[in-house]
Amino acid sequence: MKKAFLFLAIALAAFAQQTFDFKTLDKLGAKAKESTNITLEGDTLKLAVNFLEADNASLKPVVDNLKGVYVRSYEFDKEGQYADADLEPLRAYINTLQWTKIVDVKEDKETSEIYVKPLPNNRLGGLAIIDAEPKEVNVIYITGDLSTSDLAKLGGNFGIPDMKFLHDDKKAGKKSTPAR
């Protein structure tokens, strides 16, 4: 009986992890002057990857093993047009996934966070960016198999600080939060 409950709890936890309704973030952009809402998953994402042409061919290895790409980007005319509390469900969701927070910058009224799901062999199982500024909010959530070099490629010459943090942790024998 205990085993059954345990199994049920694990199954429920796994189910809860897989579900975050990104539409709940759409209210962030209710007063935005410019907004970008992108949700790519399943067949649509595969179609998009297959349609990358020769001029985007270098992106193909980066995106080939992605499972989902979610972007919500909003720009506002003035400050105070969105509630930071609307980002909390996403933060809470990412916490349940136990991803590693590799960047957490707080400046004046700005908050920037990067989370990754570390996998063995310099690979990542996902990337989440939450950037909240007074007149701008950006949320990026990418799941799938990414290499750290793909991420560096994606961010130009970025990638070194956060990836370095990961590698330093490993070298120092520190245990990073286990990724699921």
Added chain:
Amino acid sequence: MSFEDDLRKALRHEPAPPDFAAKVLARTSRTPTYRRAAVLALAAALALAAIIPAAVHRYRRHQRALEAKDQLITALSITKVQLQQMKEKIRRNTRSKL
């Protein structure tokens, strides 16, 4: 010649040509032109009915793929910009702490 002779000549029995029956039968069995046209039109309509939805589906799928590809590139561009901005913030933050 009298009138009666003329009449008799005009009404005299003449046998049908030997291929008359065959010609009549051949004509009756031949499909009328309008019927053939109708059959062709129906066949063409059926072919179009099969081809058009497939073509429309293909076109829509193509459009959807192009749209998705544009979205993917936009998403990656936004990610790139965000990562670069984060790098800048980290650099600023590190400098200010030093």
